[in-house]
Amino acid sequence: MPLPPNHKPGPLNIGLMGGTFDPIHMGHLVTAEEARQQFLLDYVIFIPAGLPPHKEKKQVTPAEHRYLMTTLAVMSNPSFVVSRVEVDKEEPSYTIDTLRYFSTRCAPGTNLFFITGADAILDILTWKDYADLLRLCTFIAVSRPEYPLNKLGEITGKLSPELRTKIHLLEIPALAISSTFIRKRAALGKTIKYLTPEPVEQYIKKHGLYKK
Ligand code: NAP
Numbered sequence: 001m002p003l004p005p006n007h008k009p010g011p012l013n014i015g016l017m018g019g020t021f022d023p024i025h026m027g028h029l030v031t032a033e034e035a036r037q038q039f040l041l042d043y044v045i046f047i048p049a050g051l052p053p054h055k056e057k058k059q060v061t062p063a064e065h066r067y068l069m070t071t072l073a074v075m076s077n078p079s080f081v082v083s084r085v086e087v088d089k090e091e092p093s094y095t096i097d098t099l100r101y102f103s104t105r106c107a108p109g110t111n112l113f114f115i116t117g118a119d120a121i122l123d124i125l126t127w128k129d130y131a132d133l134l135r136l137c138t139f140i141a142v143s144r145p146e147y148p149l150n151k152l153g154e155i156t157g158k159l160s161p162e163l164r165t166k167i168h169l170l171e172i173p174a175l176a177i178s179s180t181f182i183r184k185r186a187a188l189g190k191t192i193k194y195l196t197p198e199p200v201e202q203y204i205k206k207h208g209l210y211k212k
Helices: 026-038 063-074 095-105 130-136 149-156 179-187 198-207
Strands: 013-019 043-048 080-082 111-117 138-143 167-171
Touching: 013 026, 013 095, 026 043, 026 063, 026 111, 026 138, 026 167, 043 063, 063 080, 063 198, 095 111, 095 130, 138 149, 149 167
Parallel strands: 013 043, 013 111, 043 080, 111 138, 138 167
Antiparallel strands: none
């Protein structure tokens, strides 16, 4: 990957944006852009989850659709790319395996930041090898407006002081939009215009995704 034009001398900062993205929406894109600016990220790599380990029994749209919608959504931003690392896996994808994949492929000294929803991080103590995960990267826990911050505080309070400093909270007002909201509207035949980029909206229509 070529160095982005805004890269300052020194190690690269790479954001890894993990999520199911069913579908990706404007809230996710605003989040990635805000994280890019606040944490001086050179790139944000979107990583649609293949078979999320905690969702095996729930119905999730096939990974290829979610990957293609994510690719369409980031097309116009030169700092955003999409990785197939999780969608190409046949077994459940654990974040620790993804982090190890990237940390062994990046130049020494690269700083990795894992960006995801604060709700997802509430369960971090149950994630595979969570302590190693927090040593490999900094977590950016993104929250919606009026998110009860005490919930996350209770969880991080159970971590050692060293690991606790690896989780940062980022409030994103645009995250009032959610994938669940979009799926429900699409199922009811309501418009989803401006909630997700237009090519994603067209993709959902063309493939009849989220219809009851
Ligand atoms: P989720 O339970 O579907 O989402 C929890 C909340 O976070 C939802 O409100 C969701 O909103 C939001 N969210 C998810 N990803 C986001 C993002 N990148 N930016 C902003 N908000 C986001 O969580 P998930 O999407 O399945 O999982 C999130 C990430 O954690 C994935 O990369 C997953 O692989 C990882 N994870 C790993 C383990 C493990 O290794 N054991 C366990 C659980 C999760 P939307 O629905 O609007 O996105």
